[in-house]
Amino acid sequence: MASLSQLGNGLYRGEVSLNIVGRRRTWYLISAILIVLSMTTLGVQKLNLGIEFKGGAEFSVPLAVADDSSVTKARETVIAAGETPSSVTVIGGNKVRIQTPALSTEDSNALSAALATSFAVTESDIKVQLVGPTWGEEVSKNAARALVVFLVLVAIFLSIYFEWPMAVGALVALAHDVIITVGIYALSGFEVTPASVIGFLTILGYSLYDTVVVFDKVKENTKDIYGGSRATYSEAANLALNQTLVRSINTSVVALLPVLSILVVGVSLLGVGTLNDLALALFVGMLVGTYSSLFVATPVLCQIKERQPASLALAKRVAARRKGAVETQAAKPVLASGISTVSAAGPRQQTVKKTRSRRSGH
């Protein structure tokens, strides 16, 4: 912990600096690979849609111990009742889950009675879910509509509160997070249920939340740079990223701990269920969301900003000043590539004071 604090100090002062913005090609490459992998996985292995989306019937029979023999038994019972089991699985070691194509309520009652008899359980203990074929379509349609409305409003909010390049950066990061999360779902074969849709929506919220926090710092750091010639937009933004890095790490840890706990407790106590469907989406999404706020949103923002005339002019002034500075053998640029520790810890030199005064930006 102490060392994270030390790192925080160093990052804040710019003594330790991760060149995040300057290395955008690396991050873009990493993200591109992840996205291509996600897309490929999606192409090869379709999402495992839950019955809420496909329509059908699901019966969950609680047992003392559920194993392969219970699967066989369940399968036989279903076939004997004249229905077709589309999937029979053991869940959490103490449940058998049977899914069939859509059933009428009468047929479903008959089947649940048959299952109760064959497993010698009380009928009311069997969890039954029937989903009409149009329901899933509606759920998806609602989710898509919510998504579009949300994105439009967020883009408007970000454009007003920040500026449009930040809205673009945030939305690119968002798309990035959602694609990768969906890819993880396809890869893991976890079922996509309304709970996972909730998970996706939360990820949208979280991803943007995190980006807003980072951008707020970027905004603060870049507010006054246009008046001077000390740092380019990208450099100022990069310092903001470094300064907010410890917060990003702490926030992710704090946000992910409860989600991890849902995942662990959910799996060990309940087997598959609402909590798990949700927790996996959240876990991956939040992780990717933190990453993208730092490594995707801000580099994209800088790329747009650096093309604006004001930033181009600023970059020119900074370059001219640096050139002069190098000639007079004065301060060296603070933003080196990679991690460069100027000095471990100890008495601060001239450079530091300079850094601080520049950062305070007045």
Add this chain to the structure above:
Amino acid sequence: MAKHYRPARSLLLFTLGLIGLLVWAFLPGENHSPKLGLDLRGGTQVILAPKVAVGQSLSQEQLNQTVAIIRQRVDGFGVAESEVTIQGSGDTAKIIVTIPGETSRTVVDQLKTTAQLNFRPVVAIDFGSPQPSASPTPTPTDASSTPSPAPSQTPAAQATPTPTPTISVAPELLVPPIQSIDASGDFADRFASLDCSKSEILNGATDDPTQYLISCEKDGSYKYVLAPADLVGTDIESATAGLPQQGAGGWQVDLLMTSEGAKKFATSTQTLSAQQSPNDQFAIVLDGVVISAPSVNEPILGGSAVISGSFTADEARSLAQVLKYGALPVSLEVDEVQQISPTLGADQLRAGLIAGGFGLLLVIIYLLLYYRALGAIAVVSLFAAAAMTYFIFIILGRGIGFTLTLAGVAGAIVSIGITADSFVIYFERIRDEIREGKRLRVAVEQGWIRARRTILAADFVSLLAAAIPFYLSVGSVRGFAFTLGLITFVDIVVAFMFTRALVTRLASSKWMNKGSAMTGVSPARLGVITSKQEVN
């Protein structure tokens, strides 16, 4: 403004507010725990979608009427705390029926039968399934309508039974409701080939009252060709089962039409009573299935009628109920049925609570290790937020029927992280200010001013992310979104009124200003001692 900030006043206000919520939540004689959703306590939830004919749209009035009828039905089951609610509006509206506890599996069927009711003149009648020979007199099942207590109860063997249909009709054409605008073409063949003994035929379906219909009697005994409806369910004002006043005969059903229904019924019975059997019968058709087909001997002009016959008390009541409650203005489709046993519900609740508790514990340990004294404030703030949320859950459960579902519990667990993040943002800002060489009290003020803006902007996005799915979705997604939104709101209140005040308060203590490593704001650990010396 910062100079006038009085942490004590803010703390007092917050504490009073919290106590107020506590008292409100635990008012004597009220329910003292949050209202649990179905997935946490077991029960049956049915989501019904009202369907209207293509090209028509669902009016709010139709929807309300439907809900009122379903509510009556549900109340009829006698389960306490059952609920019928509408979510959404217009054509996408859903009716959500929740019946807690262990319920019979037939509940769904009973809800579903609350459907479309039509009164159609009978065109032809025949045995429901192929008979071995020209049968013995079929047992009459039909009631007759008074005022003509001498019913012609035999459903006319005059339409000579055709034992083995010779015309072959594709099976998919034989699943009722078989409808046709003018009863031409292969309509007669399909009628001849229809076999009512196949069960799927009796499940019911949408029945367009303006078209001809071929359908079966509920028990599969007879099949009918029926003319377009003369009367529909909404024309019935009321129907009651009872014994005749004179005491003679069995149970009967008294019918009262609406004024418009009375006119239609008068016209219809005038025509019908003049016909020969079976054309003097009218069929009561529920969801495309014939419930009963009494014959009419005289025109009934007054708008009230009695259906009598050899009813048992139960049959009469059930027919009356169909006539009254079956008069839904729309048909309903079952979108989703969920039946969860109370044991499973309890398991899910326990798992949710364990996951939440465990997650909270991990967060507390991390905050304490990293932020020390500030971390302790964060922990206290988290508990304040948790208590506030819990009280609000109880109050909302009573007030607006807010139910805590598993998805809601998950939302609450996720919010632990988002709530704690507000504190992290604040603390990191304070530490940044201290790194700048500011004194603790100034750092706390300045840090707040900077953190406040970030917290508000970020929480606004969170609220947006909660509000939109809340308005645009149904079911579990809504529960989750509501919880998330509520907690984001609580987070803002706690951060502004409680956390900030505590931190400000603590910053004026001697111990904090000594800069011990345990404070979490130690200048030495934040690397400022040397620069301070330099500056001073």
